[in-house]
Amino acid sequence: MRKAITFMQSAASLYDRDITPARVVEISGIFPDKDVADTMAAIRRGTMAAARSQTQSIIASGYAVNGVLERLTDAVVADAGLASEAKASIVEKIAVAEKRLVDGADEELQLLDVLAHAARAAVGVKIPADKERLIFM
Numbered sequence: 001m002r003k004a005i006t007f008m009q010s011a012a013s014l015y016d017r018d019i020t021p022a023r024v025v026e027i028s029g030i031f032p033d034k035d036v037a038d039t040m041a042a043i044r045r046g047t048m049a050a051a052r053s054q055t056q057s058i059i060a061s062g063y064a065v066n067g068v069l070e071r072l073t074d075a076v077v078a079d080a081g082l083a084s085e086a087k088a089s090i091v092e093k094i095a096v097a098e099k100r101l102v103d104g105a106d107e108e109l110q111l112l113d114v115l116a117h118a119a120r121a122a123v124g125v126k127i128p129a130d131k132e133r134l135i136f137m
Helices: 002-014 021-028 033-045 048-061 065-078 084-102 107-122
Strands: none
Touching (some): 002 021, 033 048, 033 065, 065 084, 065 107
16 A cells, blocks of 8 residues: 555656656656566567566666566467467466576576577577576486
């Protein structure tokens, strides 16, 4: 409740009491649906250039990578166009990246790693098992 009130107060002070749901979402720092869709489109392109471009865009926007990965996980699982193997591979890579972030890894590098891996998995490239897999077994 306190967090919601803080968001509303921030929106009121920034937007001179002209508060809309979109502005409250913007203030909250949640990775927006449009950006989630753009990220999934970059993944479906299956190129490193698309992954790099989307990573730079997300980092420049200032979103927390943990929040981006959370929203990306939901989008990947819900995407009917991705094969089950690709979904499993991508979600597993996201889990590894989240662990690395907790350990203090660079956010931009982890996001780039996830998006590049996801792009390859989305177009059907078979990816060998990651050594990090041992952490979860």
